[in-house]
Amino acid sequence: MHKNIELHKYLLKQAKKLTEDWYSAIDKSTAVGVYASTNEEEIKRLKAQNYSFHENLIQVFIEDEDEFFKTFEKWVNEIASDSGHQSTPTHIILQEFLNVQNQYLSIIESFERENEGIYEKDEIYSWNHIILKAFSKIMTRFVEVHDQLSLRRLRSQQELINELSAPVIKLHQDIGLLPIVGEIDTQRAKYLLENTLMECTKKAINHLYVDLSGVNVIDTMVAMQIFQLIDALKIVGVKTTLSGVRPEIAMTAISLGLNFKDIHITGNLAQALQMK
Structure with a gap:
């Protein structure tokens, strides 16, 4: 130079x-x-x-x-x-x-x-x-x-x-709540699965209420991942109750052949909490 x-x-x-x-x-x-x-x-x-x-x-x-x-x-x-x-x-x-x-x-x-x-x-x-x-x-x-x-x-x-959009809130003793709000894409659904399993284990939660009333639309891949979350929770000993499932989400799940038979479902979160 x-x-x-x-x-x-x-x-x-x-x-x-x-x-x-x-x-x-x-x-x-x-x-x-x-x-x-x-x-x-x-x-x-x-x-x-x-x-x-x-x-x-x-x-x-x-x-x-x-x-x-x-x-x-x-x-x-x-x-x-x-x-x-x-x-x-x-x-x-x-x-x-x-x-x-x-x-x-x-x-x-x-x-x-x-x-x-x-x-x-x-x-x-x-x-x-x-x-x-x-x-x-x-x-x-x-x-x-x-x-x-x-x-x-x-x-x-x-x-x-x-982290803020997928909080597992401990209500009391072994009961927790997962309120899902807003749009869910594949990346967020993957995070929901991983974070929820970790939080339930860490907080010793045996029964988790998953509220979907704040979710308007989900695609087929996300619907499958939500059901995978429920299956994964079942494997680690956590019972789940779904609430606030909108008709559009239900139709998407049915079209995929997803089985609601073994899933506790209520119309809204208030009904779910009353059942406990």
Whole structure:
């Protein structure tokens, strides 16, 4: 990688101005995410992150390539995991990367003019090439880390939603209630099966009321998994009572040939609790 100490010094002197010019150029009327904040502390932190980017990037002109990208990894991980950048659409962040890239191409041009005749054209070309390559790698890596963290956060949120949407509530002694509300897809049905078995065992529940009054529609696969849940509970010694089964769900179950014969069923939860 081509090195130039003079260009490095020149860019370092311009770093603060680059940050201020970059932030001033953001259209606050259309800005979103981290760039739209009006909080002084958040703005200060955003500028500090941008300035840190410059401090790291200009090292590309004095460090070996491998060492440069290894050092930059720390900045990428820090910014990609930042809550403000996590709440900002990726394409918006990439646009700001490109805006800063244009700043560098412009400032290298200024350096060339101020040092006219000192550097060969191919040397100046190599500086632009270095900047474009650096930005390309940094942007690609940033998107990878940003998306990995976003996916991890979504999975964590989904797990929490699953836990909240499939609670096994201990009513008293060995009696529990599983109220199922909302849409059930295959993934949630699988979670219901695994979580319910675990919770019944952990809470020493011998009789579980499964209330479906909050479920409007289920597909054939989900209907089968609900019946598999009842069969699995029976194997571990838990008696089940179904309540709130809507006609649509009953028809789906019958069309699948699912057998209600050995299942305790009541019209609603109040009737089920009265029977105990």
